[in-house]
Amino acid sequence: MTNATSAASAATSSEIWTGLIAGGITHAISGLGDLVGEEVRTTFISPRTLPASQVNELIGGPETDVVAIHLGVKGEATGHILVMFKPATAFELVNMLLDREPGSAYELDELALSTMGEMGNVMGAYFLSALGDATGVRLMPSPPTVMMDMAGAVIDAAVADIMGDGDDILVVETRFGTANQQIHGIFLVLPNPQLKEVLLDRWAKQ
Amino acid sequence: MGETVMGVVDQSTATSSISVGLGEMKVLKNTDTTLACLGLGSCVGVAAWDPVARVAGMAHVVLPSSQGRRPDSGAKYADRAIPKLIQEVGAQGALKSRLVIKIAGGAQMALSSANDPIFKIGEQNVTAVLEAIDRESLRVEVKETGGNRGRTLRLNAASGETQVSVAGEPPRKL
Amino acid sequence: MPSVMIVDDAAFMRMKAAKMLSEVGYSVSEASTGAEAVDNYKAQAPDCVLLDITMPDMDGLTALKQIREHDPNARIAMVTAMGQQSIVMEALKAGAMDFVVKPFTAERVIGAVKKMIG
Numbered sequence: 001m002t003n004a005t006s007a008a009s010a011a012t013s014s015e016i017w018t019g020l021i022a023g024g025i026t027h028a029i030s031g032l033g034d035l036v037g038e039e040v041r042t043t044f045i046s047p048r049t050l051p052a053s054q055v056n057e058l059i060g061g062p063e064t065d066v067v068a069i070h071l072g073v074k075g076e077a078t079g080h081i082l083v084m085f086k087p088a089t090a091f092e093l094v095n096m097l098l099d100r101e102p103g104s105a106y107e108l109d110e111l112a113l114s115t116m117g118e119m120g121n122v123m124g125a126y127f128l129s130a131l132g133d134a135t136g137v138r139l140m141p142s143p144p145t146v147m148m149d150m151a152g153a154v155i156d157a158a159v160a161d162i163m164g165d166g167d168d169i170l171v172v173e174t175r176f177g178t179a180n181q182q183i184h185g186i187f188l189v190l191p192n193p194q195l196k197e198v199l200l201d202r203w204a205k206q
Numbered sequence: 207m208g209e210t211v212m213g214v215v216d217q218s219t220a221t222s223s224i225s226v227g228l229g230e231m232k233v234l235k236n237t238d239t240t241l242a243c244l245g246l247g248s249c250v251g252v253a254a255w256d257p258v259a260r261v262a263g264m265a266h267v268v269l270p271s272s273q274g275r276r277p278d279s280g281a282k283y284a285d286r287a288i289p290k291l292i293q294e295v296g297a298q299g300a301l302k303s304r305l306v307i308k309i310a311g312g313a314q315m316a317l318s319s320a321n322d323p324i325f326k327i328g329e330q331n332v333t334a335v336l337e338a339i340d341r342e343s344l345r346v347e348v349k350e351t352g353g354n355r356g357r358t359l360r361l362n363a364a365s366g367e368t369q370v371s372v373a374g375e376p377p378r379k380l
Numbered sequence: 381m382p383s384v385m386i387v388d389d390a391a392f393m394r395m396k397a398a399k400m401l402s403e404v405g406y407s408v409s410e411a412s413t414g415a416e417a418v419d420n421y422k423a424q425a426p427d428c429v430l431l432d433i434t435m436p437d438m439d440g441l442t443a444l445k446q447i448r449e450h451d452p453n454a455r456i457a458m459v460t461a462m463g464q465q466s467i468v469m470e471a472l473k474a475g476a477m478d479f480v481v482k483p484f485t486a487e488r489v490i491g492a493v494k495k496m497i498g
Contacts (some may be wrong), residue, residue, distance in 0.1 A: 146318045157246070
């Protein structure tokens with residue numbers, strides 16, 4: 001009896017968590033769509049728990065080249081958000097947002113870095129605003145930091161921060177893209193364990 | 207065997223390679239297999255080699271200090287990882303006095319301004335690894351640390367050869 | 381010529397807003413952190429301010445309060461991707477006259493400025 005009850009309530013909190021996350025991601029993706037002026041769709045959402053030793057295997061392996069925008073989650077709980085693109089896609093995004101000819105950006109100069117950073121800021125802020133509106137929990141993104149290197153290298157500092165609390169890492173991996181897949185990327189959320197607890201707790205009290 | 211790149215055996219294409227993940231440690235004895243910490247950013251890869259016993263060990267260090275943290279099984283914290291690495295290669299016959307230690311990683315990956323405290327972890331990891339090695343009265347033979355580029359560190363457990371590579375460049379002997 | 385100070389850490393966003401406003405005849409100045417915004421406001425007293433929230437070296441909500449403390453009649457609109465209701469309420473309570481959620485259109489930005497200084 002006890003086991004059945006706890007299993008049922010565990011399933012419920014997992015459903016609530018998935019619902020909250022999906023709402024946040026839908027909002028984040030719509031923010032990107034508004035910014036680029038095109039419809040952007042979510043093609044894959046997977047909230048799951050991974051052994052920390054395997055987290056840098058995400059995004060096609062630790063040595064895959066990526067451009068990543070990091071946002072720290074601040075406020076009543078903490079965590080990390082990473083928006084990641086293949087370098088060629090990132091340059092095309094910069095060209096689109098700066099109304100330049102396709103193919104004209106090929107390096108991340110100061111304006112391109114700022115453009116990528118702002119794109120990450122819009123997605124992260126939209127994600128956290130939706131979670132905040134649904135639960136009443138105040139969460140804010142830190143200003144963005146842009147990186148370009150191997151996927152393992154751009155992600156490991158965020159994973160390190162969370163590994164201080166345990167060897168299992170909560171990961172929400174979302175893949176998104178425009179209808180023609182000209183722009184596609186990954187929106188990765190790494191919440192600290194207490195972020196999930198605080199959101200579920202406050203959602204229940206609303 | 208791997209291809210030769212600039213006079214160095216490219217271990218990335220060797221027949222057998224074992225990835226040492228975040229917070230993990232692996233030890234091999236006289237095997238033509240390469241241990242690899244792939245895509246080190248703020249993390250520090252530590253390679254230890256005894257050329258006589260032909261024992262190779264590698265640790266993928268994630269955080270500087272275990273103080274106030276739960277005990278872990280592997281190499282997550284610099285202060286625990288170094289003594290444990292020496293103990294584990296020792297269990298395979300390596301002598302502490304013969305160990306050749308090389309380290310790589312500990313970068314700060316930001317291209318734009320680093321806006322979160324996590325961007326200090328790399329520097330803290332390097333300091334903590336060096337201090338832990340010093341406490342064992344050992345020294346680091348070669349290190350390639352800091353900067354703002356990610357690295358892969360490889361150690362071949364038959365030859366003891368170590369390589370470091372960064373994105374978009376061929377591997378170099380470390 | 382009425383003057384508008386655009387405060388945003390992203391050069392990309394400052395550039396977009398500056399272009400939209402200068403095209404319709406406003407004189408535009410820029411700041412990239414909250415602290416810089418407070419200093420520039422005291423030195424230049426622009427007619428109104430467009431103020432981002434997420435910035436390094438003092439966030440926009442803190443800057444809003446400091447500028448309003450210096451000048452209780454300061455005309456400030458928040459321009460941010462953080463559209464969370466509790467943040468909108470906090471900004472309006474602290475004296476913000478408008479709240480523009482990014483990404484913005486030219487109409488919305490010009491509308492916010494007109495609402496503040498006509």
